[in-house]
Amino acid sequence: MARVYNFSAGPAVLPEEVLKEAADEMLDYNGTGMSVMEMSHRSKPYEEIITTAEKDIRDLMNIPDNYKVLFLQGGASLQFAMIPMNLMKNKVADYIVTGSWSKKAWQEAGIFGKANKIASSEDKAFSYIPDCSDLPISEDADYVYICENETIHGTKFKTLPDTKGKILVSDMSSCFLSEPVDVTKYGLIYGGVQKNVGPAGVVIVIIREDLITEDVLPGTPTMMKYKIHADNGSLYNTPPAYGIYICGKVFKWIKKTGGLEGMKKRNEEKAKILYDFLDSSRLFKGTVDKKDRSLMNVPFITGNEETDAEFIKKATAAGFVNLKGHRSVGGMRASVYNAMPVEGIQKLVEFMAAFEKEKLNE
Numbered sequence: 018m019a020r021v022y023n024f025s026a027g028p029a030v031l032p033e034e035v036l037k038e039a040a041d042e043m044l045d046y047n048g049t050g051m052s053v054m055e056m057s058h059r060s061k062p063y064e065e066i067i068t069t070a071e072k073d074i075r076d077l078m079n080i081p082d083n084y085k086v087l088f089l090q091g092g093a094s095l096q097f098a099m100i101p102m103n104l105m106k107n108k109v110a111d112y113i114v115t116g117s118w119s120k121k122a123w124q125e126a127g128i129f130g131k132a133n134k135i136a137s138s139e140d141k142a143f144s145y146i147p148d149c150s151d152l153p154i155s156e157d158a159d160y161v162y163i164c165e166n167e168t169i170h171g172t173k174f175k176t177l178p179d180t181k182g183k184i185l186v187s188d189m190s191s192c193f194l195s196e197p198v199d200v201t202k203y204g205l206i207y208g209g210v211q212k213n214v215g216p217a218g219v220v221i222v223i224i225r226e227d228l229i230t231e232d233v234l235p236g237t238p239t240m241m242k243y244k245i246h247a248d249n250g251s252l253y254n255t256p257p258a259y260g261i262y263i264c265g266k267v268f269k270w271i272k273k274t275g276g277l278e279g280m281k282k283r284n285e286e287k288a289k290i291l292y293d294f295l296d297s298s299r300l301f302k303g304t305v306d307k308k309d310r311s312l313m314n315v316p317f318i319t320g321n322e323e324t325d326a327e328f329i330k331k332a333t334a335a336g337f338v339n340l341k342g343h344r345s346v347g348g349m350r351a352s353v354y355n356a357m358p359v360e361g362i363q364k365l366v367e368f369m370a371a372f373e374k375e376k377l378n379e
């Protein structure tokens with residue numbers, strides 16, 4: 018068996034231990050004689066799986082009792098619509114556009130009401146986070162929206178925007194469970210799990226209880242109301258049952274390996290190895306303002322497309338896969354989520370240094 022170092026932005030690397038455990042339980046989960054995939058979502062064993070998963074994520078993130086945790090479907094992208102449908106009581110919301118994902122969310126919200134773009138970093142190809150300390154927050158805004166870690170561009174909010182008392186909504190897909198979070202600062206946090214937590218198909222929504230109401234936009238389908246899922250413990254219909262089971266195992270793995278404090282420490286160490294190399298390299302360079310760099314997604318370039326392509330090809334052959342930048346921006350991107358081992362990054366940096374030496378001697 019040969020495992021590669023998978024630097025994919027998502028679906029992405031998962032802890033090997035979790036995959037092995039799931040493999041062991043594939044044919045017979047805990048003496049039930051069946052796979053979790055074959056199990057009723059109303060059965061006792063499944064009830065225990067989803068209840069334990071919720072309890073563990075609550076522990077990990079220190080989620081207060083007045084927040085609900087929902088395990089939903091449709092990926093992060095369905096939340097681009099679900100959020101305005103449920104929260105746009107005044108039909109006004111303010112969006113901070115720092116990359117492709119927040120831009121999509123902003124555009125989607127425009128279908129449902131007035132979505133104001135109150136700040137943007139598009140002028141410099143989304144390579145930084147704008148100053149959000151004194152934004153023109155709309156008086157009647159139902160919420161202020163951010164994408165906390167822009168997966169494609171590699172930026173991260175290091176301080177949250179001053180929302181001037183408005184509810185903060187955050188897409189945390191690509192930094193979910195990568196560091197401790199003060200949940201009380203948000204009205205709603207969500208993340209597609211395929212970046213850092215589990216298999217695609219599950220999106221986790223953490224929402225303050227008072228925001229879950231019947232008062233949604235007219236025409237909102239039942240399946241798109243937070244209330245129906247909250248009232249039914251994420252079991253209104255058949256949930257993405259197997260995906261939730263894997264997320265639950267990842268929660269346990271994070272707990273066992275130091276919780277979110279531990280993850281943060283490791284992620285900082287890991288990212289530092291790569292950023293230090295980029296900052297000293299004569300061939301490669303990072304594309305993001307240093308102060309706004311993501312710990313999870315690290316875009317870089319050589320400045321020459323042919324050299325980029327040659328690097329990606331050689332890296333792939335050497336077992337460092339999925340380093341190609343997003344098709345919209347080019348260059349390279351190394352996504353170094355929780356489950357990327359530190360040696361994966363050390364070895365990548367060694368490989369980059371060797372490539373650099375070879376190129377500069379040509």
Ligand SMILES: *Cc1c(COP(=O)(O)O)cnc(C)c1O
Nearest residue numbers: 092093094118168188190191209
């Ligand atoms: C990947 C990603 C999305 C989209 O996720 P889907 O599950 O494919 O809809 C949205 N936001 C961010 C920050 C992402 O990284």
